[in-house]
Amino acid sequence: MDGKSTEHEENHYDKVSSIQLLNERLDLTLAFSKRYQMSSGVCYLRIFLPPELSQPKDNDTETILLNKISARLYGSLRDIDTVIKVNSTDFMIVIADITEHDCKEICERIIHSISAPYPIDFHNFTIGSSMGICMYPYGSEEPDELKTMAKMQMYDAQELGENRFSFYIGNLNQTAYRKVIIENDLPYALKKGELYVHYQPQYFLKERAINGAEALIRWSHPSLGEVSPGEFISYAEEAGMLNGLFFWVFEEVCQKMSSMKDRSLKYSINLSVNQLLLDSLILDISNILKRYSIQAAQITLEITENIEIYTVKKVNEKLHFLKEMGFTIALDDFGNGYFSFSDFIKLPIDFIKLDRDFVFSLLKNNKHKGVIMPIIQMAHNLELKVIIEGIEDHTQFAEWVKLDCDLIQGYFISEPISFEELTEWIAEIENRVALGFSVNELQ
Numbered sequence: 001m002d003g004k005s006t007e008h009e010e011n012h013y014d015k016v017s018s019i020q021l022l023n024e025r026l027d028l029t030l031a032f033s034k035r036y037q038m039s040s041g042v043c044y045l046r047i048f049l050p051p052e053l054s055q056p057k058d059n060d061t062e063t064i065l066l067n068k069i070s071a072r073l074y075g076s077l078r079d080i081d082t083v084i085k086v087n088s089t090d091f092m093i094v095i096a097d098i099t100e101h102d103c104k105e106i107c108e109r110i111i112h113s114i115s116a117p118y119p120i121d122f123h124n125f126t127i128g129s130s131m132g133i134c135m136y137p138y139g140s141e142e143p144d145e146l147k148t149m150a151k152m153q154m155y156d157a158q159e160l161g162e163n164r165f166s167f168y169i170g171n172l173n174q175t176a177y178r179k180v181i182i183e184n185d186l187p188y189a190l191k192k193g194e195l196y197v198h199y200q201p202q203y204f205l206k207e208r209a210i211n212g213a214e215a216l217i218r219w220s221h222p223s224l225g226e227v228s229p230g231e232f233i234s235y236a237e238e239a240g241m242l243n244g245l246f247f248w249v250f251e252e253v254c255q256k257m258s259s260m261k262d263r264s265l266k267y268s269i270n271l272s273v274n275q276l277l278l279d280s281l282i283l284d285i286s287n288i289l290k291r292y293s294i295q296a297a298q299i300t301l302e303i304t305e306n307i308e309i310y311t312v313k314k315v316n317e318k319l320h321f322l323k324e325m326g327f328t329i330a331l332d333d334f335g336n337g338y339f340s341f342s343d344f345i346k347l348p349i350d351f352i353k354l355d356r357d358f359v360f361s362l363l364k365n366n367k368h369k370g371v372i373m374p375i376i377q378m379a380h381n382l383e384l385k386v387i388i389e390g391i392e393d394h395t396q397f398a399e400w401v402k403l404d405c406d407l408i409q410g411y412f413i414s415e416p417i418s419f420e421e422l423t424e425w426i427a428e429i430e431n432r433v434a435l436g437f438s439v440n441e442l443q
Contacts, residue, residue: 199215
């Protein structure tokens, strides 16, 4: 067998072993990603060598250049990622445990790194590149499809111009694409510090003062921008993340409260059925309160209207225990379900929070006062306070003041703001709302 045949066989063996290694690494990464609900990226990179290296020559310069390219490529990635050389110009890259946004940043870093000049033997060589990416799981969940789609996107990237990359999103429209990105990236949001809490002030009408605020979770996504809770809370529940988000918000609020000397404000935190079903709920929140030296009386827990779950003995007992600890209990979205006032006798409720549809229905039809007024009166007869949310303007504010509710919440009082803004702007908010009272009294 001549040397040429031997070289061919060696190259063939190298290619087979590289593909085998790629498949093993990819299978391992996907199994890990599936087990821990993570996303990963499969990338196909093609480099374009300088034209002067295409002429008959000694291969030493090309070998040196390829080694330098490989070194930069490896240097742009993490230890958990995989780089496999497919042939003299193509590489497959498996980027593990990554969001699409971070994957884009890595791809940009790769292209920027390998496109910088290479000084070799008093010459500066530059190369071009194109990269295609397919994400697991929304691009595909199959290893072969991930590789194929990544290569297809590499050709699309070539059409965009030199040193570009392209992501495969299938036949998704922008709405569907946003949804899959939200679902894909939510598990990363907490550990990457993208979630934060804003506080919407609650105005006590009789005292004409801010006496509390509702803690509202927010998500600032690096590429989608602000993502509303309505877009991700339901998925968090499906993915089993809701309990983790609750405890994160609870601790975040307690930590902020512990930094304040004046602790006169009460903070409302949403408590879902998921948490009420947790055996460890009481112990976990007790530990957080103790850690930050916070009294339960400083916190209101807002539960959703779900009469069936509250008839479960251990859930009912847990609510009563929370009340005994000192927590205030508010029933959120009253009127959205099938709760009757007779149910309140069985539950330790302090507040009812009328569903915001009441606010809009009253604005559209004043006849609805005949329904709303008895609800408020009945609540007061049961020694319950009534919170109205969704008050957006002075007209709504004036109507609800006349209906003798207790607390007002909504953009007319203030939009949700940071903790620092809340503590700084209380007097300003109270003065502005006082002007609304003045207008009412003059009319």
